[in-house]
Every structure is written in structure tokens, then in C-alpha cells.
Amino acid sequence: MIRFYENRNIYFGISIAIILIGIIALFINGISLDIQFKGGAILKYAYNGEIDLNNVDAIVTNTLAREVSTQITTDLVTQQNNLVLNLAGNEGLSVESQQKLEEALKNEFPDAGFVLSESSIVEPFIGKQFLRRGITAIVLASILIVVYVWIRFKRISGLSAGVMALVALFHDVLAVFITFIVFKIPLDENFIAVALTIIGYSINDTIVIYDRIRENSMLDRKIPIEDLVNKSITQSLTRSINTAIAVFFSIVLVYGFAQYYNIESIKNFALPMTVGVVSGCYSTICLAGPLWVMWQKHKQKSQKAA
Amino acid sequence: MLRRKSTFFIVALIIAGITYVALFGLKFSVGSKTIEIKGSGQMRFGIDIRGGVDAVYEPKDLDRKPTDAELEQARTIIETRLDAQNILDREVTVDKQNARIIVRFPWKSDETEFNPQEAIAELGETARLTFRDPEGNIVVEGKNVKEAHAVYNSQLGENVVQLVFDDEGAQLFSEATGRLVNQQISIYMDENLISAPKVNEQITGGQAVIQGGMDAKEAADLASKINAGALPFSLTTSNHSSISPTLGSGALDVMVKAGIVAFIAVCLFMLFYYRLPGFVACIALLLQTAGQLLALSVPQITVTLPGIAGVILSIGMGVDANVITSERIKEELRSGKTLSAAIRYGYDRAFSSVFDGNITVMIVSAILWFFGSGAMLSFAYSLFTGVVLNFLAGVTASKLMLSSLSQYKFLRNPVLYGGRRAAQ
Numbered sequence: 001m002i003r004f005y006e007n008r009n010i011y012f013g014i015s016i017a018i019i020l021i022g023i024i025a026l027f028i029n030g031i032s033l034d035i036q037f038k039g040g041a042i043l044k045y046a047y048n049g050e051i052d053l054n055n056v057d058a059i060v061t062n063t064l065a066r067e068v069s070t071q072i073t074t075d076l077v078t079q080q081n082n083l084v085l086n087l088a089g090n091e092g093l094s095v096e097s098q099q100k101l102e103e104a105l106k107n108e109f110p111d112a113g114f115v116l117s118e119s120s121i122v123e124p125f126i127g128k129q130f131l132r133r134g135i136t137a138i139v140l141a142s143i144l145i146v147v148y149v150w151i152r153f154k155r156i157s158g159l160s161a162g163v164m165a166l167v168a169l170f171h172d173v174l175a176v177f178i179t180f181i182v183f184k185i186p187l188d189e190n191f192i193a194v195a196l197t198i199i200g201y202s203i204n205d206t207i208v209i210y211d212r213i214r215e216n217s218m219l220d221r222k223i224p225i226e227d228l229v230n231k232s233i234t235q236s237l238t239r240s241i242n243t244a245i246a247v248f249f250s251i252v253l254v255y256g257f258a259q260y261y262n263i264e265s266i267k268n269f270a271l272p273m274t275v276g277v278v279s280g281c282y283s284t285i286c287l288a289g290p291l292w293v294m295w296q297k298h299k300q301k302s303q304k305a306a
Numbered sequence: 307m308l309r310r311k312s313t314f315f316i317v318a319l320i321i322a323g324i325t326y327v328a329l330f331g332l333k334f335s336v337g338s339k340t341i342e343i344k345g346s347g348q349m350r351f352g353i354d355i356r357g358g359v360d361a362v363y364e365p366k367d368l369d370r371k372p373t374d375a376e377l378e379q380a381r382t383i384i385e386t387r388l389d390a391q392n393i394l395d396r397e398v399t400v401d402k403q404n405a406r407i408i409v410r411f412p413w414k415s416d417e418t419e420f421n422p423q424e425a426i427a428e429l430g431e432t433a434r435l436t437f438r439d440p441e442g443n444i445v446v447e448g449k450n451v452k453e454a455h456a457v458y459n460s461q462l463g464e465n466v467v468q469l470v471f472d473d474e475g476a477q478l479f480s481e482a483t484g485r486l487v488n489q490q491i492s493i494y495m496d497e498n499l500i501s502a503p504k505v506n507e508q509i510t511g512g513q514a515v516i517q518g519g520m521d522a523k524e525a526a527d528l529a530s531k532i533n534a535g536a537l538p539f540s541l542t543t544s545n546h547s548s549i550s551p552t553l554g555s556g557a558l559d560v561m562v563k564a565g566i567v568a569f570i571a572v573c574l575f576m577l578f579y580y581r582l583p584g585f586v587a588c589i590a591l592l593l594q595t596a597g598q599l600l601a602l603s604v605p606q607i608t609v610t611l612p613g614i615a616g617v618i619l620s621i622g623m624g625v626d627a628n629v630i631t632s633e634r635i636k637e638e639l640r641s642g643k644t645l646s647a648a649i650r651y652g653y654d655r656a657f658s659s660v661f662d663g664n665i666t667v668m669i670v671s672a673i674l675w676f677f678g679s680g681a682m683l684s685f686a687y688s689l690f691t692g693v694v695l696n697f698l699a700g701v702t703a704s705k706l707m708l709s710s711l712s713q714y715k716f717l718r719n720p721v722l723y724g725g726r727r728a729a730q
Binding site for chain 2: 046091092093094095096098099102115116117118119120121122123126129133134136137140141144145148149152189190192193194196197199200201203204205207208210211212214215235236238239242243245246247249250251253254256257258261263265266269273
């Protein structure tokens with residue numbers, strides 16, 4: 001039996017340290033919302049040969065009366081050059097203006113053979129609505145999880161179990177968020193998808209432990225509460241770790257492939273997911289159980305005092 | 307019956323069949339009807355994977371909120387234009403609350419010369435509805451149509467479209483029908499022919515009826531197209547994105563490759579770590595994956611990157627269900643139970659945790675389905691179906707297979723189940 005409860009301060013320390021790192025990173029890197037949420041316009045053109053970026057700047061500013069940041073990227077696999085235009089401000093861009101811009105670019109660089117390869121143009125209010133709905137979904141799902149655990153785990157005083165499971169979930173979403181911040185990945189719909197995936201994964205993980213606690217509490221009614229939790233977690237430990245290994249390596253593989261073929265969207269999605277999986281496994285074993293014991297012990301003490 | 311030796315082979319055979327259909331699809335005829343089950347090859351991918359166009363249109367220069375009927379007409383215009391471009395795989399949705407029309411369509415597989423900006427701009431233009439004589443001369447324009455509606459005419463015994471013209475329209479139409487008795491008047495939206503009724507007699511009252519064996523839906527469609535010609539505004543968009551087909555297909559290839567390698571790696575891990583239950587788990591996972599593919603490809607759900615995240619999560623939970631059970635069987639064996647008791651208790655005791663874990667995830671996915679939007683819907687759908695499949699594959703199918711296999715004498719050695727070597 002491993003003494004998870006007795007070692008709780010170490011685990012809490014680790015988690016707090018990670019959160020501190022996240023806060024420091026937040027001050028250094030700041031939060032960057034993707035234009036999916038805040039609105040804006042990014043255009044990506046494939047082209048051949050050489051172009052002068054200063055010229056591009058001038059053309060965009062002249063045609064659209066908007067500042068622009070330009071960037072040239074080269075696709076590692078196809079060796080294709082791309083011109084990325086990130087228009088300043090959060091407004092969208094009408095198709096007519098976009099066509100005008102493309103014409104102006106083609107006139108200036110007739111040999112470059114500009115082809116639009118990607119455009120992403122979002123009105124700020126549509127982006128905000130999208131963000132709001134995503135967050136509403138996350139919050140509602142969290143509440144319902146607590147209610148379900150409350151009902152199903154009445155035997156081990158379900159409300160506290162549900163709340164502690166939620167603390168573990170919050171920890172995991174925070175870990176995912178910190179990954180986005182530390183690696184400077186703009187928050188986009190991937191963030192919502194990854195956060196939801198990790199919530200699903202972590203709640204499943206936590207419930208398996210609770211199930212074991214529930215079962216063991218019926219087998220031995222006199223067992224001290226910390227021993228009950230330590231025993232239950234130890235019994236499920238191999239399972240927790242094996243599942244985490246299987247999922248972790250699957251996602252690492254996805255990340256590896258995306259890295260090799262340089263597919264940004266998948267990389268930005270797989271990296272926070274690997275962190276979330278590790279955090280999900282860790283928070284279940286080291287946080288949810290010990291925290292629940294603390295709550296129960298506190299309750300016993302106040303009952304005795306009364 | 308469930309514990310018979312042959313059960314394993316029956317279940318495995320069914321799984322092999324489902325996997326085959328999931329990969330390659332199936333086409334067969336029952337009598338005169340051909341039934342086609344679409345396999346993963348015909349899966350429908352979202353524009354983040356396959357590339358395509360996504361645009362949100364709103365009325366241009368309109369100082370009031372458009373009515374629901376007007377939005378529906380605007381949608382009809384867009385649908386007709388997409389039809390004309392032969393873009394049939396598309397989603398056109400009206401967001402009545404915010405007075406917007408959302409259009410999404412992926413590239414066709416053979417798309418090479420296609421200008422997304424032009425397409426987006428053209429879809430929003432004001433529709434021009436014209437009535438033309440056989441020589442192609444315009445006789446009446448859409449702006450002269452007051453209204454069109456589909457009704458069932460009991461005298462004629464069929465569905466018809468009733469047209470009401472304004473004064474100018476009535477005059478022009480009367481002249482034209484007088485000249486063109488027994489000829490056709492063709493109705494065009496932009497340059498697309500939408501109907502070509504024959505003139506039976508001169509129509510003077512400014513009210514006409516188009517008949518011609520339409521069913522109720524065809525009549526309603528035609529009426530809506532004619533009304534759309536009188537729509538008082540055009541549509542514009544400053545919220546649109548496009549992803550080129552080459553960029554899109556790259557992401558898909560990578561996901562497929564990574565998925566196959568990850569699946570094999572997980573199976574090897576299960577096989578080495580859990581031996582016989584691990585072997586059964588691999589087959590169960592195959593069922594879950596195949597079922598998941600079918601759940602996406604048969605109803606032609608649009609699969610996006612978050613949708614694939616949902617698939618990864620639910621397969622992860624499938625692995626978990628198998629790991630929990632295999633661990634439990636091992637534990638029961640080591641506590642001294644006989645093999646059959648260990649298998650029975652293993653599944654029974656593992657079930658309550660698999661059940662609670664999966665139901666909570668089901669709740670999460672249902673919430674997303676109702677409150678999410680866009681790409682989140684795909685995530686919710688694949689997660690929900692994945693969890694349902696998890697019960698079927700990770701619990702029922704794997705239990706049937708393992709119980710059946712354990713009937714074979716040479717498979718009764720506890721070592722195969724992770725137990726200690728013991729005399730049986």
C-alpha cells in the first residue's frame with residue numbers, strides 16, 4: 001500500500017509549482033486569443049520566386065487602409081513558399097476587399113503566381129459568441145458531473161467526492177491552458193476540444209478510483225479513511241498507469257507524425273493533449289483521493305467537536 | 307449458450323465482417339432496391355481536414371432585421387447557385403436569431419481550378435429572376451412578381467404554384483402570354499433554368515398558375531425560388547475562410563497514418579501485458595474502431611479535427627475498459643479464485659466503474675451536443691457514439707469472447723491471464 005494521503009503535501013507542492021510556472025509564463029508570454037475567438041483576418045498565399053516584403057506591406061496598407069504584419073514561411077515537405085498576411089485589428093474583411101487586395105498583389109508581382117492557400121476571416125462578435133458557447137458548455141458539463149457523482153456515490157458522501165473530482169478536473173484544464181501559454185499557442189477551438197477531451201478522460205479516471213473506494217468501504221466498514229483511500233488507489237494504480245501509457249503514447253505518435261509533416265493544426269492539438277493526459281492521471285491519483293480524505297477528516301473533527 | 311466454445315468464433319467473425327464493411331463499404335440489392343452502406347472511404351470530412359469554404363453571410367445595407375421568410379428565400383438563392391455549380395455536398399444553415407446564413411462546403415475530390423473568393427462573392431449577389439420567351443428575350447422580371455406560393459389545387463387535382471404580378475407585371479405578362487400561346491415561358495434565376503411551363507392561354511388578370519405534375523415539395527421549392535427573385539437585399543460576408551485542398555488532405559493523411567500506428571502499438575502493449583485478455587481486448591478495440599468509423603460514415607456526419615479528438619478519447623476509454631477488466635481478472639486469480647470465477651467476478655466488478663465512467667462522459671457529450679456549435683458538434687457526436695460502442699465492444703463482446711475462449715483446455719492456464727503459475 002502506498003501512502004498517498006500522507007504524502008499529499010508533496011503532490012500539492014508539485015501542482016502549485018506548475019501553476020506558478022504557468023502564472024510566470026502568463027506574465028511573460030501573455031494570452032493570445034486566436035482570431036477564431038477575437039476576430040481578425042489572416043490570408044495565406046502560395047507563390048514562386050522572390051518577393052519584397054516591404055513592398056507587400058505598402059500594397060496592403062494602400063488597398064485596405066489597415067496595418068499588416070507579413071511573414072514568409074516555407075513548407076518543409078513541398079518546399080512551397082507562402083506569404084502570410086495578418087491584418088491588424090479585429091475586424092473581418094469583405095470578400096470584395098479581399099479580391100481587390102489579391103489583384104493589387106498580382107499586379108505588383110506578376111511572376112510570383114499568387115494562389116490563395118488559406119484564409120481565415122472572423123468577425124469579432126461571431127468569435128466571441130463561439131468562445132462564450134464553448135465556455136458555457138464546459139461549465140454546464142462540470143456541474144452535471146458533480147451532480148451525477150453526488151447521486152451515484154452517495155455511499156462515500158457523493159457531494160464531496162464530486163467537488164474533489166471537479167478540483168482535479170480544474171487542475172487538468174489549467175495544465176492544458178498553461179501548455180498553450182508556455183508554448184505560445186494561440187487559444188482557438190483546439191483549446192476547447194482539448195479541454196473537453198481531458199475533462200472526459202480525467203473524470204473517467206477519477207471515477208474508477210471512487211468506484212474502488214466505494215467497493216472497499218463496503219467490504220471493510222471499520223477501516224480508517226486514509227487507509228481506505230490509500231488501499232483503493234494502490235489497487236487501481238497499475239490500471240491508471242497502463243491506461244495513461246496507452247493513451248499518452250498514442251497521442252505522442254500523433255504529435256510525432258504532425259511534427260514530421262509539419263502540420264501546425266494537429267501539433268497544436270496533440271501537444272496540450274499529452275500534457276493533459278499526464279495531468280489527468282496525476283490529479284486522479286495524487287489530488288482527488290487525498291483531498292477527499294482531508295474533507296472527510298475535517299467533517300469528522302467538526303462532528304466530534306459539536 | 308454464452309459460454310460455448312464456438313461463441314468466440316461467431317463474435318470474431320461478426321467483428322471481422324463489421325470491420326470489412328467499415329473499411330470498404332458494402333453494396334447489395336434486396337429485390338429491386340440497392341442498399342449501400344458507406345465505408346470509411348466515403349467518409350465526409352470537414353473543411354479543416356479536406357479543405358473548402360466556410361462563410362457567414364448577412365444582409366447588406368439593410369436597416370431592419372430581415373424576416374424569417376426573407377432569410378429562407380436568401381437560402382434558396384444560395385442553394386440554387388450551389389446546385390448550378392454542382393456543389394451538392396454542402397451545409398447551408400439559417401441562423402434566424404442573428405439573421406445570418408452559414409454556408410460550408412468542402413472541395414470536391416477532383417477540384418483543381420476553383421477560385422474560393424469569387425465563389426463566396428457570387429453566392430451573396432442579388433438574385434435576378436427573369437421570365438423569358440423561347441428566343442431568350444426577357445418578358446417579365448422578378449421584381450414584378452408580388453408573390454408566389456405553392457397550393458394544392460383540388461380542381462386540377464395536383465400541386466401548383468400560384469403567381470401574383472404587380473400592375474406592370476400583369477400587363478407585360480398578359481402581352482407575353484398572348485403572343486406565346488402553346489409555347490414555353492422559361493423562368494431563370496441568374497442563368498439557371500428553374501422551370502419552363504407551357505402557356506395554355508393568354509393570362510390577363512395578373513394571376514397565373516404553374517402546373518406540371520409537381521409533388522408538394524417541388525411546388526414549394528419553385529415558389530420559394532420565384533419569391534427569392536424579389537428579395538430586396540443582397541448578402542455580404544466578412545466572416546469567411548477557405549483552406550486549399552492540398553493543405554487539407556495533408557492533415558488527413560497524417561492523422562490516418564498516426565492512427566494506424568497508434569492502434570498497432572496499443573494492441574502490442576495489451577497483448578504483451580495482459581496476454582489472453584489482451585488478445586481479446588485487441589479484437590474488441592477493432593470492433594469499437596470499426597463501429598466508430600461506421601457511425602461517422604453511414605449517416606455522413608461531417609468529421610472535423612475535434613471530431614477525431616472525440617474518436618481518440620472514446621478509443622482511449624475503450625482501452626481503459628479492457629485494462630480495468632484485465633487487471634481485475636488478474637487480481638481475482640491472485641486472490642485464489644478459480645479461472646471461471648475470476649473471469650466472472652472480473653467482469654462484474656469492473657462493470658460498475660466502467661459504467662459510471664462512461665455515463666459521465668456521455669453526459670458531457672450530450673451537453674456539448676445541445677450547447678456546442680460548429681466543430682464541437684462533431685466532437686460531441688463521435689464521443690457519444692464511442693461511449694455507446696464502448697459498452698458493446700469493451701464490455702459485452704469482450705466478455706463473450708473471453709468466457710468462450712476459457713472453455714478450451716489449453717487456454718485454461720492462469721498464466722495466460724496474468725495469474726501465478728498454479729496447478730489447475
